[in-house]
Amino acid sequence: MLNHVKLVLLTVAALILAGCNQQQVKYDYAAFENSRPKSILVIPPVNNSIEVNASYIFLSTISRPLAEKGYYVFPVAVIEQFMRNNGLQDPAEMNSIPLDKINEHIGPDAILYVSIENWGQKYEVFDSRTIVDSNWRLIDAKTGQQIWDGTAKGQYSSNDNNQNGLIGMLVGAVINQIAGSVSDNTPMLSQQVNQGTVFNSHNGLLNGPYLKPDTDS
Amino acid sequence: MYTRTLTVLAAALLATGCAPKNTSLYHWGNYEGVVHDMYLKPGEAPAQTQIDKITRDIQESQAQGKRVAPGLYAHLGMMYAAEGQSAQARESLLKEKQLYPESTVLIDTLLKNQQGSH
Numbered sequence: 001m002l003n004h005v006k007l008v009l010l011t012v013a014a015l016i017l018a019g020c021n022q023q024q025v026k027y028d029y030a031a032f033e034n035s036r037p038k039s040i041l042v043i044p045p046v047n048n049s050i051e052v053n054a055s056y057i058f059l060s061t062i063s064r065p066l067a068e069k070g071y072y073v074f075p076v077a078v079i080e081q082f083m084r085n086n087g088l089q090d091p092a093e094m095n096s097i098p099l100d101k102i103n104e105h106i107g108p109d110a111i112l113y114v115s116i117e118n119w120g121q122k123y124e125v126f127d128s129r130t131i132v133d134s135n136w137r138l139i140d141a142k143t144g145q146q147i148w149d150g151t152a153k154g155q156y157s158s159n160d161n162n163q164n165g166l167i168g169m170l171v172g173a174v175i176n177q178i179a180g181s182v183s184d185n186t187p188m189l190s191q192q193v194n195q196g197t198v199f200n201s202h203n204g205l206l207n208g209p210y211l212k213p214d215t216d217s
Numbered sequence: 218m219y220t221r222t223l224t225v226l227a228a229a230l231l232a233t234g235c236a237p238k239n240t241s242l243y244h245w246g247n248y249e250g251v252v253h254d255m256y257l258k259p260g261e262a263p264a265q266t267q268i269d270k271i272t273r274d275i276q277e278s279q280a281q282g283k284r285v286a287p288g289l290y291a292h293l294g295m296m297y298a299a300e301g302q303s304a305q306a307r308e309s310l311l312k313e314k315q316l317y318p319e320s321t322v323l324i325d326t327l328l329k330n331q332q333g334s335h
Contacts, residue, residue, distance in 0.1 A: 039319035056256035060249050067287045068242055072319035075288030077252050078295045082327065107322025187253055210242060 027203040031147040035140040037109035038209050039072040041102065044080050044091040045114035045134060051186075054119035055091045058134060061190040065198040066112075070208025074108060099144055110147065111139045121185060128158045130185040132193050138205075150203060154193035156185060243286035246274030251292070264299040271296070287317055291324070298331060306331065 042062050045055045059076045066073045082105075083094045095113060102111065118133035132155075138148040198205050247270040254262035271293045278285045294309035307328065314324040 053257055057253065060253035060256070063252075063286075063288060064243075064245055064249060070242075071287075072317050073287045074320065074323060075291040075295075075313075077255060078288070078291045078327070079323075081295060082323075085330075103322075105322065105326045107319075109319070187249075191249070 029148075029206060031140075031145060032138075032206055035110065035143075035145070035147045037071065037138075037140070037147070039074065039109045040066055040112055040138070041074045041079065041106055041108035041110070041141070042066070042076055042112045042114070043097075044076075044083075044094050045116050046091055046095050047116045047119075049116050049119035049133075051120040054116045054186075057119075057184070057186050057190055058114065058116060058132075058194075061187060061194050062112075062114075064191070065195045066205070066208075067210075069198050069205050070211030071205075072208075072210070074106065079106070099141060103141055108141045111141050113137045113139060119186060130156045130189050132186055132190045136197065148205060150197050150200070150205075152190075152193045152197040154189055154196070156189050242283070244274065244278040244281050244283050245286060246277055247271070248274055248286065248289060248292070264296045267296045268293060268300070285316060287320075288313070290316065291320065291327075294327070303331060 042059065045058050047055045051057075059080065063073045063076055080094075083097070088094045088097070099111075102108065114134050114136050116132075116134045118131050120131060122129045122131065133153045134151070136148075136150045136152065137146055139145065140147050251262065251267050251270050255267065271289055275285050275289055275293070278289075290309045290313035294306045294313065297303075297306035297309055310324050310327055310331075313320050
């Protein structure tokens, strides 16, 4: 009997570890706890990838997870246009605005700076892959101190849902390339990956004020 | 018997600990698509189309008894301003500020700029 109990407990522990504990090291939330931001300003990302639209695809998929995590998220397109109207031509320039200017005109508690490293769809002989990969830094707008960082990285392969045969691989690649020519997979993948980064239970964002504690996960 | 209780307990733990919650705070409707299209397919996202879509999202939010998501009223205000409808632009921006006081500094800046451009 005791052995049974032990076995079940071990299985439970293993399941929990495998299912949830992707990372064993506990993220240090001290600076985050100290800052306790209510609002987040997302600066249009610096784009280091070859996909020219990466920053804007990213921008369209970042408000939702941050807001659903309980934060006020400044309207991304309004901010982008406001900066443009004030003479900043591209995300690289927007990332160099001094904090005091941001505080004077926008007034966020925290600022999310993002750099995109790799982004887009790649077509290969037996596979077509969609990749999104970005690095995030959250800064306290008053002190300039970094309070959190994360990566949002993911890829989707046309082979993911296929049977293993060669014909299956070929058909999968063709179907995905046709679909890819009319609709870009990156917004969908970016949505999923950003959601995963914000809501990661080990190193994601802490809950913001609009998320009630009892809906905490 | 113990084993069974433990298994149930384990299932409950897993369900609460890992399962993604399906209760969203807001109704997002077309907002992400609107932002995507205004940059990537500008021909399909003229200001009036954006106004129509965001207005519908706001109505649907209200019909669902949800608070309108952060940014929607401000985005609507920006589009009204683009259409030269400054009274509606101002009204929408003020709604953003009323609903989300965190936006106060930004909205005041935008309103000041709007006044300055007349």
